[in-house]
Amino acid sequence: MSDIVKHNAQLPADFGDSLMRGIEDTRASIVVAGGKPFLRLMRNGVWVFGQGNEEVQEGSQWAVNLASLARGWVCWGDGELLGKVMSSVQVPRPARPAAINGYEFAEQYGMDLACIDGDDAGVVVDHSNNSYGYKTMFDALVAAIRDRYMTDKVYYWPFVTLGQESYNHKKFGLIYNPILTITAWADAEGNIAGGRAKPAAAAASPQAPAAAALAEPPKPAKPRKAPLRQAPSSAQVEAAQAAPDAPPAPTQQVHTGQRRRPAAR
Numbered sequence: 001m002s003d004i005v006k007h008n009a010q011l012p013a014d015f016g017d018s019l020m021r022g023i024e025d026t027r028a029s030i031v032v033a034g035g036k037p038f039l040r041l042m043r044n045g046v047w048v049f050g051q052g053n054e055e056v057q058e059g060s061q062w063a064v065n066l067a068s069l070a071r072g073w074v075c076w077g078d079g080e081l082l083g084k085v086m087s088s089v090q091v092p093r094p095a096r097p098a099a100i101n102g103y104e105f106a107e108q109y110g111m112d113l114a115c116i117d118g119d120d121a122g123v124v125v126d127h128s129n130n131s132y133g134y135k136t137m138f139d140a141l142v143a144a145i146r147d148r149y150m151t152d153k154v155y156y157w158p159f160v161t162l163g164q165e166s167y168n169h170k171k172f173g174l175i176y177n178p179i180l181t182i183t184a185w186a187d188a189e190g191n192i193a194g195g196r197a198k199p200a201a202a203a204a205s206p207q208a209p210a211a212a213a214l215a216e217p218p219k220p221a222k223p224r225k226a227p228l229r230q231a232p233s234s235a236q237v238e239a240a241q242a243a244p245d246a247p248p249a250p251t252q253q254v255h256t257g258q259r260r261r262p263a264a265r
Contacts, residue, residue: 133177
């Protein structure tokens with residue numbers, strides 16, 4: 001028996017558990033570049049994605065990949081991402097890692113979205129955050145998905161549009177929070193409930209976006225895109241809810257002071 005094997009025979013009984021905790025903390029502190037572009041709501045209320053901060057086309061629809069819903073922890077220090085550990089919502093939340101250089105980990109939630117129409121059709125983004133506004137939006141979205149699943153075990157994959165609500169903060173001024181408004185429900189292959197034709201870009205389905213879209217590098221910044229459609233008013237939403245085959249209501253109501261871009265012609 002080699003010296004290494006002899007030494008290993010004397011390992012403590014909890015060696016495996018300790019090793020796994022160490023691996024978890026190590027992975028949490030490693031930041032790997034690349035992957036899908038990040039989708040985020042800027043401080044001026046504009047949605048952008050990618051390193052070039054390309055503006056999202058107003059009115060474009062995005063498919064939520066339910067298989068990507070995740071929760072975990074993120075650590076930021078002086079504006080720099082120091083560590084992140086996330087796992088599917090289908091399993092227990094991972095243990096909170098130890099602080100990095102004195103910076104504590106905060107809870108975070110996330111999901112992947114695939115654009116299904118307009119100029120950005122086929123783009124797949126990572127939308128994750130640890131802000132209060134994001135967590136409120138995420139909670140409203142998963143609650144709507146849960147309620148839908150209770151009545152329909154097939155068409156419970158949401159298509160959404162991206163919006164925002166705002167409020168005045170005493171210290172930081174006007175603050176924008178994300179809003180995802182559900183426009184339709186689809187199955188895992190992108191087929192829309194009610195027999196409506198699925199978007200041309202539904203080849204990048206909610207569950208498995210096209211490989212080409214996943215491999216697509218971030219696009220360079222370009223002029224503001226023309227909106228696809230006008231956002232519905234509160235009265236239109238209420239009228240739609242009363243219709244027999246109406247699409248689901250927004251996960252949250254938009255404040256009357258919300259910043260709006262020019263409506264589509």
